[in-house]
Amino acid sequence: MRLLVSGATATLAKYGARHGDVLGCLPVPRAANDPAKLAALGLPIAADNGAFNGFEPLPFVRMLTAFMEAGVKLEWVACPDVVADAVATWRLWHRWEGIIRAFGFRPAMVLQDGMDAKGVSDFDPPVVFVGGTTGYKLGHDARRIVAWARKKNRPAHMGRVNTQRRIEYAVQIGCTSCDGSGFSKWPDTRIPMGIRWIRQAMYPTFTEATRC
Numbered sequence: 001m002r003l004l005v006s007g008a009t010a011t012l013a014k015y016g017a018r019h020g021d022v023l024g025c026l027p028v029p030r031a032a033n034d035p036a037k038l039a040a041l042g043l044p045i046a047a048d049n050g051a052f053n054g055f056e057p058l059p060f061v062r063m064l065t066a067f068m069e070a071g072v073k074l075e076w077v078a079c080p081d082v083v084a085d086a087v088a089t090w091r092l093w094h095r096w097e098g099i100i101r102a103f104g105f106r107p108a109m110v111l112q113d114g115m116d117a118k119g120v121s122d123f124d125p126p127v128v129f130v131g132g133t134t135g136y137k138l139g140h141d142a143r144r145i146v147a148w149a150r151k152k153n154r155p156a157h158m159g160r161v162n163t164q165r166r167i168e169y170a171v172q173i174g175c176t177s178c179d180g181s182g183f184s185k186w187p188d189t190r191i192p193m194g195i196r197w198i199r200q201a202m203y204p205t206f207t208e209a210t211r212c
């Protein structure tokens with residue numbers, strides 16, 4: 001599993017060479033990320049939509065345009081969503097997933113409360129992003145959707161992952177990446193911790209002797 005980090009470019013550069021197998025970038029709208037500088041890190045890049053506090057179309061489109069014009073690959077792009085509202089998120093998927101594909105990127109369906117495996121499989125998204133309230137994120141519907149995605153060998157990302165316990169859970173249910181705001185707010189301390197937590201979750205024989 002990878003830890004995708006928004007911002008913190010200097011810290012990602014510091015740890016990326018040794019830990020490129022578990023690190024990646026997650027640019028967001030309004031962050032004014034330079035696509036070429038992120039690409040120079042040599043880490044996978046996916047993109048978030050900045051919709052946690054309300055989606056803004058113009059910054060989102062500007063971000064996609066910048067990466068497209070720079071010729072920088074994005075592993076996936078989180079399609080606009082509304083927190084804890086499945087119906088509103090379905091509507092945004094219908095409106096935006098084709099636009100994201102037109103830019104040359106794969107849309108990730110952000111899972112919200114009320115979505116189940118049957119409904120998601122009917123839309124057949126190329127990537128799933130586990131969002132929603134904590135109860136939904138840790139519930140059976142989200143687990144079943146992740147299992148559906150992994151059975152089809154598709155990426156499954158989990159958002160709002162800031163603790164060792166949550167990383168262990170994301171690994172356990174089959175997520176391929178995660179992100180959390182704490183790794184961007186306090187990168188010098190939290191990113192090394194995240195690297196260690198992921199390695200411990202993925203490789204039971206990992207010990208503290210193997211340090212960042």
